[in-house]
Amino acid sequence: MRALALASLAAGTAWPASLHAQSAAPAAAPAAPSKADAGIADIVVTAERRESTIQRTPIAITAINGGALTKAGITNARDLTGVIPGLELRQNTAGVAIFIRGVGTENRTIGSDPSNVFTLDGIALNSRASPDALFFDVDRVEVLKGPQGTLYGRNAVGGAVNLLTRDPSLGAIGGYGILGYGNYNAVKAEGALNLPLSSTVAIRIAANRVTHDGYLDHGTFTQQPEPSSHANDEDTTAGRVKLLWQPSSAVRLILNADYAQNRGRGPGYLINGPTNSAAAGAVNIAGFVNNDPWLDPCSDQVRTAVAGLSRSPVAIGAACSGFVRQKTWAVGGNLQVDFGPVKWTTLANIRESDDNYRYFFRWDSVRTIGHVTEKTVETRLASNGSSPLTWVAGFYYFNESGSQIDWAELNTALYSATNKPNNTATSYGVFGQATYSLLDNLRVTGGVRYSHDEKAFTGLATQNQPVEGLYPDATALKVANQATFSKVNYRAAVELDASPRNLIYASVSSGYHAGGLAPGDPTGPYISHYDPETLTAFAIGSKNRFFGNRLQINAELFYWKYQNLLFTTRGFVNCASCGAVPTNPPTPAGSTIALVTYNAGRAYIYGADIDVLARITPTTTFSGNLYLNKSEYQDFAISPLNAALNAKGNRLANIPATQASAALEQRIPLGNGANITGAVRWRYLGPTWTGPSHNVPGSRLGARNTADLDLTYSPRGDRWSVTAYIRNVANAANMLSGSGNGGDREPTTGALWGSIAPPRTFGGQVQYKF
Numbered sequence: 001m002r003a004l005a006l007a008s009l010a011a012g013t014a015w016p017a018s019l020h021a022q023s024a025a026p027a028a029a030p031a032a033p034s035k036a037d038a039g040i041a042d043i044v045v046t047a048e049r050r051e052s053t054i055q056r057t058p059i060a061i062t063a064i065n066g067g068a069l070t071k072a073g074i075t076n077a078r079d080l081t082g083v084i085p086g087l088e089l090r091q092n093t094a095g096v097a098i099f100i101r102g103v104g105t106e107n108r109t110i111g112s113d114p115s116n117v118f119t120l121d122g123i124a125l126n127s128r129a130s131p132d133a134l135f136f137d138v139d140r141v142e143v144l145k146g147p148q149g150t151l152y153g154r155n156a157v158g159g160a161v162n163l164l165t166r167d168p169s170l171g172a173i174g175g176y177g178i179l180g181y182g183n184y185n186a187v188k189a190e191g192a193l194n195l196p197l198s199s200t201v202a203i204r205i206a207a208n209r210v211t212h213d214g215y216l217d218h219g220t221f222t223q224q225p226e227p228s229s230h231a232n233d234e235d236t237t238a239g240r241v242k243l244l245w246q247p248s249s250a251v252r253l254i255l256n257a258d259y260a261q262n263r264g265r266g267p268g269y270l271i272n273g274p275t276n277s278a279a280a281g282a283v284n285i286a287g288f289v290n291n292d293p294w295l296d297p298c299s300d301q302v303r304t305a306v307a308g309l310s311r312s313p314v315a316i317g318a319a320c321s322g323f324v325r326q327k328t329w330a331v332g333g334n335l336q337v338d339f340g341p342v343k344w345t346t347l348a349n350i351r352e353s354d355d356n357y358r359y360f361f362r363w364d365s366v367r368t369i370g371h372v373t374e375k376t377v378e379t380r381l382a383s384n385g386s387s388p389l390t391w392v393a394g395f396y397y398f399n400e401s402g403s404q405i406d407w408a409e410l411n412t413a414l415y416s417a418t419n420k421p422n423n424t425a426t427s428y429g430v431f432g433q434a435t436y437s438l439l440d441n442l443r444v445t446g447g448v449r450y451s452h453d454e455k456a457f458t459g460l461a462t463q464n465q466p467v468e469g470l471y472p473d474a475t476a477l478k479v480a481n482q483a484t485f486s487k488v489n490y491r492a493a494v495e496l497d498a499s500p501r502n503l504i505y506a507s508v509s510s511g512y513h514a515g516g517l518a519p520g521d522p523t524g525p526y527i528s529h530y531d532p533e534t535l536t537a538f539a540i541g542s543k544n545r546f547f548g549n550r551l552q553i554n555a556e557l558f559y560w561k562y563q564n565l566l567f568t569t570r571g572f573v574n575c576a577s578c579g580a581v582p583t584n585p586p587t588p589a590g591s592t593i594a595l596v597t598y599n600a601g602r603a604y605i606y607g608a609d610i611d612v613l614a615r616i617t618p619t620t621t622f623s624g625n626l627y628l629n630k631s632e633y634q635d636f637a638i639s640p641l642n643a644a645l646n647a648k649g650n651r652l653a654n655i656p657a658t659q660a661s662a663a664l665e666q667r668i669p670l671g672n673g674a675n676i677t678g679a680v681r682w683r684y685l686g687p688t689w690t691g692p693s694h695n696v697p698g699s700r701l702g703a704r705n706t707a708d709l710d711l712t713y714s715p716r717g718d719r720w721s722v723t724a725y726i727r728n729v730a731n732a733a734n735m736l737s738g739s740g741n742g743g744d745r746e747p748t749t750g751a752l753w754g755s756i757a758p759p760r761t762f763g764g765q766v767q768y769k770f
Helices: 066-071 300-308 313-321
Strands: 060-065 087-092 095-100 117-120 123-125 138-145 159-165 174-182 186-196 201-212 234-248 251-264 323-338 342-361 364-383 389-409 415-439 442-465 476-499 502-513 533-546 551-574 591-617 620-638 658-669 675-685 704-714 720-727 735-738 753-756 761-769
Touching: 060 066, 066 138, 123 342, 123 364, 186 761, 551 620
Parallel strands: 117 159
Antiparallel strands: 060 138, 087 095, 117 123, 138 159, 174 186, 174 761, 186 201, 201 234, 234 251, 251 323, 323 342, 342 364, 364 389, 389 415, 415 442, 442 476, 476 502, 502 533, 533 551, 551 591, 591 620, 620 658, 658 675, 675 704, 704 720, 720 761, 735 753
């Protein structure tokens, strides 16, 4: 069902770097543009904090409207992977890690930050639990490629993903409902109601429920009863309420509240590489993926391998006792006041998120419990009118506080834990950006932002705890740490209208990923904090329409200079009262093992994005994209667990050199005014390294090919529709990630681990609009 709904009839496609989707659907329900319109429709976006069409916005941006997302079966953030080349949203324990053109991080422990910002209705979400269940009643998704340090601030090094949901509307009752079912007992139920309460007040209520059984359902189950829920399942429930008050055309206030929960068995990880046959206790576990890519971690095959390593009962049982229990809820508001020459916008939001999950990885049981509170305020002024000078300026404030405990059952059957009962992060920024028209067809842009971050924590590091508990008291050390970071980001650009439908632009911009703290004592031989990473991007692009608005060709050449890049893996942190432990590798006295983020060095990425969208006929739409890049670590040297890792000269992890996609949608008009629409989509991702080291077997993922199909019937007026879909038609076993990151390799057997994309899925859905 994800098949090219994203290029659907009017405008858009769901691919490339400067891609264009359909014009935004009415608030009442997803809707297709007029079938009588043979041209490519524009979509209005707010990526630069003011309204403009994509073709007139001089940055690499993709936009997909809510109707296209619904038709394509995109129900969460991860479903966007492969739909938008250069974007990868990866399952990361119980959260999502965003990579844009290879820039991203999988470290989502409390106190850490994403490399790329995810915003919901203009509010940046920092907690890892927030994005995945919130993809419902969507107006559009915007994906910005390239650093957005000026207007978005910190943690937008590679770009931004903006999720905009539908607002209430005055004057008419409306809504929609969607009900779907597929294999793996996949159920989707989504609906929204728009209800005017008076001439100035309206409310919109939306809800969503998505479930499916686990995809890792293979293997035999004699050592333990087959689990009721297999790994890689989904069980999400969410709701949202928005209240609009619009006393005049100059004043608009929206109050909002949302709630989402994510439950189920959670992610499952597969063996993604050979074992080290020379290692003591090695077992014959190589080739699991090749022999059966869908083995459940609690199957006899995996449990036998674990038992062969003489692991504790906790580790063995963890394969079947994994779970996810996540909740997030928020309240907020958006006030807009139009003063004529100036428009004032203020957004405020408070979000609470709870994490409680356990998963099985590298033979170990990993458990996390945490709570985070995020408070955000942004206020800005923007110019109105058609003056040669347009500008936006504002102030941003963010505060995060929370607690988290992580503990893992190690290969010695003892527990290692890091408790962080008091973490705080405070950030503020001031920013401004202006564009001036030198000529009717020539404009220049300049922008600057100052960001300041303060981070602190107090905690308890423990090691060798024989029983599981929230606050172990053996071999413990209370620690406290704090640091501050500041950065100035900028953007400069020039744009030329070569014709009314041809735009040429060039720009230089910078981004800033906030620094942070290591989870240990601030004094000692190991690092106590990491510095911010930065990225400077140079781009030349062109956006074009030809042949009466039927053909669109957009392209961008880019060069990214990556400085002080961050890399997270297991490493030693300071723990003055901890004694030596005979782990593998041995833990020196005065230290303990934790996830540590290092400043690893510098790198470059350069390449090209080319996309094509063609309305071949009023009923036929084609889209295609080619994304090419080259990358290299110019410096990369760290020593996690006292094992030197030098990746200088290697290609960057998580970034295929080649990505390509093609999609074709055909609408067949019927004599009674009804339509049958079929779509096919193909995408290709080239081989990918999962970590900086290229010397670890199994850390290189092979090329991935995927094809999707869908078929939709809609009667005259499009009030309802029925869709059938097949995803991953060839049932390709596409690995999404691996653990070839040096310190993440299983020490005894040398086994490598990874996650896998869904197998072939199929089903149907019915949609009704009113």
